Amino acid sequence: MSATMNPTLDMLARRRSVPPMLLNAPGPTREELDAILTLASRVPDHGKLAPWRFVVIEGEARARLGAIIADAYRADHPEAGEDRLALERQRLSHAPVVVAVVSRAAPHAKIPEWEQVLSAGAAAMNLVVAANASGFATSWLTEWFGYDRRVLEAMGLAPEERLAGFVHVGRPSEVPSDRPRPSLDEIVTRL
Numbered sequence: 467m468s469a470t471m472n473p474t475l476d477m478l479a480r481r482r483s484v485p486p487m488l489l490n491a492p493g494p495t496r497e498e499l500d501a502i503l504t505l506a507s508r509v510p511d512h513g514k515l516a517p518w519r520f521v522v523i524e525g526e527a528r529a530r531l532g533a534i535i536a537d538a539y540r541a542d543h544p545e546a547g548e549d550r551l552a553l554e555r556q557r558l559s560h561a562p563v564v565v566a567v568v569s570r571a572a573p574h575a576k577i578p579e580w581e582q583v584l585s586a587g588a589a590a591m592n593l594v595v596a597a598n599a600s601g602f603a604t605s606w607l608t609e610w611f612g613y614d615r616r617v618l619e620a621m622g623l624a625p626e627e628r629l630a631g632f633v634h635v636g637r638p639s640e641v642p643s644d645r646p647r648p649s650l651d652e653i654v655t656r657l
């Protein structure tokens with residue numbers, strides 16, 4: 467896409483995910499992250515339910531949760547070797563900050579649950595956009611442990627809460643080349 471004089475459009479046209487291994491410190495400061503999370507929470511939200519919340523995983527907490535991820539993996543794969551367990555242990559330790567976006571969608575008399583789930587996706591994407599506009603790069607991932615109740619419980623999620631994604635945030639050491647994008651012909655119909 468051609469460059470414009472509009473920094474928002476330029477960022478949207480160029481942004482791409484950067485794998486956690488390429489996301490370095492320094493991560494956002496407390497003030498920077500608060501600003502990013504404030505923008506992440508400014509999303510369409512039918513019924514003003516705030517059907518999402520954020521769990522910030524940084525510093526020592528990344529390794530603490532990594533140990534729980536590796537324990538869960540070992541319990542399910544007793545044959546797993548040390549290399550694989552080390553990989554699992556490091557899952558959240560590459561980027562300096564990982565924000566878990568949690569969906570709190572629940573049955574409601576007026577607001578369809580589907581719309582609450584969509585709002586959590588919007589919050590995750592606003593977080594991605596705000597972090598990238600602030601000079602960071604991101605990766606929005608779930609992986610197997612994003613669906614593992616042992617891991618989610620260790621993060622403080624209630625049984626009815628679900629993970630929309632782990633957004634890894636850091637300074638990119640390199641930005642991968644772009645991937646193919648769908649052409650408008652494939653995804654747009656006009657009535």
Ligand SMILES: Cc1cc2nc3c(=O)[nH]c(=O)nc-3n(C[C@H](O)[C@H](O)[C@H](O)COP(=O)(O)O)c2cc1C
Nearest residue numbers: 481482483484605606607608609610612630631645
């Ligand atoms: C909800 C959600 C979960 C995702 N989980 C994973 C994942 O576990 N592993 C993965 O490789 N990509 C995952 N992705 C895809 C990446 O976030 C990203 O879209 C892709 O790697 C590159 O696209 P981009 O450069 O346009 O961001 C997920 C995307 C979404 C929306």
